[in-house]
Amino acid sequence: MTAVGIDGIEIWTGKLKLDLPGTFAPEKGDDPEKYTKGLGLNNSSFPDVYEDIVTMGANAAKGLMDRKGLEPEDIGRIDVATESAFDHSKPVSTYIAGCLEQVYDGDFTHANKGERKFACLAGTQAIDDAYNWIRAGRNRDRPAIVITTDTALYARGDPGEATQGAGAVAMLIDEDPSIVELSTDQGYGSKDETDFLKPNQQFPSVDGKRSVQVYLSRMREALEDYESVTDDIELEDFAYAPFHTPFPGMVRKAALLAYRHVIRDTAHEDALADEIGRQPRESEYEDREAYEEAIRGYMDDLKTTEQYQTWYDTAVEPTLGLSREVGNWYTSSVHIARVSALRDALTRDREFVGDTLLVASYGSGAQAEIHAETIREGWRAEIEGLDIDDQLDARYDLTWDEYEDVHDVHEYDMDVEREVEEFTQPDGEFVFTGWGRMNERKYEYAE
Numbered sequence: 093m094t095a096v097g098i099d100g101i102e103i104w105t106g107k108l109k110l111d112l113p114g115t116f117a118p119e120k121g122d123d124p125e126k127y128t129k130g131l132g133l134n135n136s137s138f139p140d141v142y143e144d145i146v147t148m149g150a151n152a153a154k155g156l157m158d159r160k161g162l163e164p165e166d167i168g169r170i171d172v173a174t175e176s177a178f179d180h181s182k183p184v185s186t187y188i189a190g191c192l193e194q195v196y197d198g199d200f201t202h203a204n205k206g207e208r209k210f211a212c213l214a215g216t217q218a219i220d221d222a223y224n225w226i227r228a229g230r231n232r233d234r235p236a237i238v239i240t241t242d243t244a245l246y247a248r249g250d251p252g253e254a255t256q257g258a259g260a261v262a263m264l265i266d267e268d269p270s271i272v273e274l275s276t277d278q279g280y281g282s283k284d285e286t287d288f289l290k291p292n293q294q295f296p297s298v299d300g301k302r303s304v305q306v307y308l309s310r311m312r313e314a315l316e317d318y319e320s321v322t323d324d325i326e327l328e329d330f331a332y333a334p335f336h337t338p339f340p341g342m343v344r345k346a347a348l349l350a351y352r353h354v355i356r357d358t359a360h361e362d363a364l365a366d367e368i369g370r371q372p373r374e375s376e377y378e379d380r381e382a383y384e385e386a387i388r389g390y391m392d393d394l395k396t397t398e399q400y401q402t403w404y405d406t407a408v409e410p411t412l413g414l415s416r417e418v419g420n421w422y423t424s425s426v427h428i429a430r431v432s433a434l435r436d437a438l439t440r441d442r443e444f445v446g447d448t449l450l451v452a453s454y455g456s457g458a459q460a461e462i463h464a465e466t467i468r469e470g471w472r473a474e475i476e477g478l479d480i481d482d483q484l485d486a487r488y489d490l491t492w493d494e495y496e497d498v499h500d501v502h503e504y505d506m507d508v509e510r511e512v513e514e515f516t517q518p519d520g521e522f523v524f525t526g527w528g529r530m531n532e533r534k535y536e537y538a539e
């Protein structure tokens with residue numbers, strides 16, 4: 093079977109940044125370490141006044157097409173995953189294709205376009221759709237572009253305000269891919285949940301603490317479902333484990349839970365038994381409450397062991413690098429975790445063609461999905477080609493007052509009386525220019 097997977101990746105960050113410990117924490121009266129150590133975040137990316145989900149997605153897609161030497165006629169499908177869509181009918185992919193047609197010869201008339209929604213999970217689902225379309229032989233030898241793009245903004249004063257972000261990732265899904273091959277084995281954990289949602293509103297209604305528990309429960313179910321279709325998992329078999337990362341502190345919790353689950357009844361559990369005992373078994377306890385308390389105690393001990401720390405530092409911590417500097421990018425979040433892992437491998441000059449990643453995606457509402465990916469021969473050149481460090485360095489550092497203005501500009505219902513000037517100068521990129529006669533958003537390419 094020909095390999096199908098991710099052949100190219102490009103990232104676009106919102107061009108503004110909010111310093112969480114330096115600018116946000118003092119205004120909130122918080123200890124800066126709540127952000128750097130607790131949530132695990134240094135900065136959030138924000139969109140400049142001329143940026144939105146379309147400009148960021150189109151800019152990422154153009155970067156990808158240019159790097160891969162592609163023209164519109166080469167692309168068979170464009171899917172966008174977002175939870176920040178501003179149009180209930182016309183998909184964001186049509187706006188993005190319209191932008192791209194301004195700068196390339198030819199058009200995307202032949203291309204199948206769509207929009208995927210399941211909160212932050214939608215990007216992974218769009219990759220699945222592209223994979224299935226290629227595998228079914230319906231792609232006429234053309235690859236698909238999958239774009240994940242979000243302005244992850246929360247209402248002012250919501251606890252989620254600390255975990256905002258804005259950015260896009262464009263990925264080329266093709267046969268014989270350069271970066272990773274996708275496996276057919278998948279595990280799901282899916283339930284109707286009311287933890288984070290946007291019923292006809294721009295900013296989420298979110299029960300933050302519950303959303304953390306729902307994330308962990310769906311991940312556990314997805315892991316169990318994944319185990320049901322694969323052999324027993326050995327965590328050491330995976331070079332990295334990129335998780336959906338709303339903030340790195342969330343992944344710290346998920347990784348510990350995954351590790352405990354996977355080592356149960358293995359030599360790893362035995363090796364730790366002298367130090368912290370064996371894992372509590374429910375049958376040994378009178379009721380669920382006593383069992384759960386014992387599990388919490390075991391987890392507290394587990395995270396201090398050298399065995400766990402070594403695995404976490406090698407396989408999980410390196411996936412959090414970009415997230416710490418950009419915040420939550422919703423649909424893009426697990427995809428920048430994958431890129432962070434590959435960047436770590438590059439820094440370490442790691443030879444890992446043929447090694448695997450265990451990728452754990454999640455979307456509120458709620459569903460988790462887990463699958464494996466195998467590293468391909470061309471990964472190094474693709475990751476070396478990324479300019480995300482330059483983009484991050486070039487971001488404009490907002491003051492508190494400027495942050496308040498930017499948040500207002502991007503709030504649809506806000507009647508911003510004064511004009512807020514752009515903070516950065518567009519340079520060879522798509523920009524939002526205003527509204528058309530049917531209230532559609534309009535875009536141009538700024539040379």
Ligand SMILES: CC(=O)CC(=O)SCCNC(=O)CCNC(=O)[C@H](O)C(C)(C)COP(=O)(O)OP(=O)(O)OC[C@H]1O[C@@H](n2cnc3c(N)ncnc32)[C@H](O)[C@@H]1OP(=O)(O)O
Nearest residue numbers: 123125126129130131212251252300301303304307338456
């Ligand atoms: C949204 C998605 O993308 C989908 C999902 O993944 S859902 C799961 C994640 N949920 C979200 O991201 C929802 C949006 N976020 C939120 O609602 C909130 O940011 C939140 C609920 C996650 C946290 O809000 P909060 O109540 O203000 O923070 P709080 O829990 O007090 O502190 C955060 C962490 O910092 C720690 N902390 C606080 N002060 C600290 C300090 N001075 N030094 C070190 N750590 C500190 C806390 O102990 C806590 O860590 P633990 O959970 O490990 O105990």
